[in-house]
Amino acid sequence: MSNELGKGPVLVTGACGFVGRNLVRNLLSDFGELxxxxxxxxxxxxxxxxxxxxxxxxxxxxxxxVYETSAQTVRFFEADVISxxxxxxxxxxxxxxxxxxxxxxxxxxxxxxxxxxxxxxxxEPLVVGLDLAIDSVFFMWASKTGAVGRLLYASSSAAYPIxxxxxxxxxxxxxxxxxIPNAKIGMPDLTYGWSKLTxxxxxxxxxxxxxxxxxxxxxxxxxxxxxxxxxxxxxIAARAAAxxxxxxxxxxxxxxxxxxxxxxxxEAMRQAIARIEDGSGVNIGSGKPTxxxxxxxxxxxxxxYEPEVKGTGEGPVGVHAxxxxxxxxxxxxxxxxxxxxxxxxxxxxxxxxxxxxxxxxD
Numbered sequence: 001m002s003n004e005l006g007k008g009p010v011l012v013t014g015a016c017g018f019v020g021r022n023l024v025r026n027l028l029s030d031f032g033e034l035x036x037x038x039x040x041x042x043x044x045x046x047x048x049x050x051x052x053x054x055x056x057x058x059x060x061x062x063x064x065x066v067y068e069t070s071a072q073t074v075r076f077f078e079a080d081v082i083s084x085x086x087x088x089x090x091x092x093x094x095x096x097x098x099x100x101x102x103x104x105x106x107x108x109x110x111x112x113x114x115x116x117x118x119x120x121x122x123x124e125p126l127v128v129g130l131d132l133a134i135d136s137v138f139f140m141w142a143s144k145t146g147a148v149g150r151l152l153y154a155s156s157s158a159a160y161p162i163x164x165x166x167x168x169x170x171x172x173x174x175x176x177x178x179x180i181p182n183a184k185i186g187m188p189d190l191t192y193g194w195s196k197l198t199x200x201x202x203x204x205x206x207x208x209x210x211x212x213x214x215x216x217x218x219x220x221x222x223x224x225x226x227x228x229x230x231x232x233x234x235x236i237a238a239r240a241a242a243x244x245x246x247x248x249x250x251x252x253x254x255x256x257x258x259x260x261x262x263x264x265x266x267e268a269m270r271q272a273i274a275r276i277e278d279g280s281g282v283n284i285g286s287g288k289p290t291x292x293x294x295x296x297x298x299x300x301x302x303x304x305y306e307p308e309v310k311g312t313g314e315g316p317v318g319v320h321a322x323x324x325x326x327x328x329x330x331x332x333x334x335x336x337x338x339x340x341x342x343x344x345x346x347x348x349x350x351x352x353x354x355x356x357x358x359x360x361x362d
Contacts, residue, residue: 005029005032005071006030008031008032008106008107009035009105010035010105010108011105012024012027012108013038013110014037014043014111014115014154015036015043018224018226019111019154019262019266020038020043021043021044021049022262022263024074026266026267028053028054033073034075036074036075036076037084038077040078042115045078046065050074056069064077080134088144091140102147108150109154109273110135113154113195114127114128114130114134117232118250118317119316121189121190121191121192122316122318125190126191128192128195131196132195142210143206146210149212150212150273150274151215151273152269153200153202153203153216154217154269155197155200155216155218156192156193156196156219157219157220157324158189159178159197159218160177160186160188160218160322163186163187165319166320166321170323172323172324173283173324173325174283174328175218175283178197189318189319200281203216203279205279206279208279214276215272215278215280215282216280216281217269217281218281218284219265219285220258220259220322220323221257221259222259223260224261224262225351226351232250232295233259233345236295237348237349240302240349241303241349241353245305245307245308246308247307247308247309248296248312249293249309249310250311250315250317251292251313252311252313253293254320256294256320257323258289258290258322259290259341259344261337263339264337268329271333271334272333276332282332282333283324283325283329285323285324286323286324286341287324287325288323293309296309298341299349302346
């Protein structure tokens with residue numbers, strides 16, 4: 001099939017997770033062929049969401065599962081990154097991609113990782129450490145095959161030094177606080193932060209050693225209507241939708257984050273892969289710290305009731321304050337968020353209210 005929409009195909013790992021699904025929706029407006037890789041450990045099978053994006057397409061076949069219209073083709077491989085890409089570089093055993101002839105991917109978005117909310121990061125650090133292997137195999141594959149035209153690595157704000165995010169002396173986090181070429185880094189946030197910092201180093205090596213145009217994005221607290229309730233923004237929304245009183249948040253609630261809607265995150269990612277080629281990173285955030293108590297209070301206002309809003313004093317809470325310096329995104333990408341926190345939280349609350357009403361109707 002000729003690609004009528006744009007150069008391609010495009011590869012997305014971790015394509016069935018919250019960020020991946022939103023990215024796929026965006027890419028379908030520009031590209032005729034997508035390859036999606038996901039082991040569905042946390043993601044949703046494309047049968048449940050892709051036909052809504054690719055109107056008229058139904059999955060066929062088993063390895064890969066192919067969704068096709070007259071103008072577009074999406075190939076879904078249900079596999080983890082290590083078993084999928086590993087055989088091409090002599091790692092692991094043969095998989096459904098073991099004999100695949102790789103196309104020349106116009107773009108590759110590497111999102112795959114062991115993910116979860118704060119509870120996962122703090123209580124299962126060795127499991128999260130598998131991200132080191134996932135990234136290593138992917139970058140070795142990209143280097144050996146030369147199959148990637150441009151690459152985006154999904155890093156995280158967790159890669160920033162935690163000593164800049166404490167109760168005393170927290171600062172807006174600038175990209176220069178992670179300076180890999182000049183060996184300037186600090187202690188990141190547990191194994192999740194370490195893995196993302198290492199992934200950024202691999203991105204730098206690929207860009208400099210293999211001349212692959214590449215970039216890293218450091219999303220701060222991305223959220224959206226489809227995010228699951230292991231994350232705080234939809235979890236608090238679900239409590240507000242149920243009109244809980246008191247309306248509680250983990251910890252003291254004074255801890256703050258930089259919240260940015262998934263729509264804005266995806267737009268920034270598309271701009272980053274198009275404009276950054278040297279393997280460096282860019283923040284995706286609003287530049288505004290908001291406490292979880294403030295989030296809960298705003299939800300209560302949007303829901304139209306007046307509960308007591310308080311912290312539980314329990315639960316994993318992470319660093320005290322994490323928010324972005326956004327000047328680089330403005331200068332290098334010409335990007336800034338378009339969806340206000342009030343609008344974004346309103347969308348999430350409406351989604352949770354719809355889910356609650358549907359569950360009560362069953």
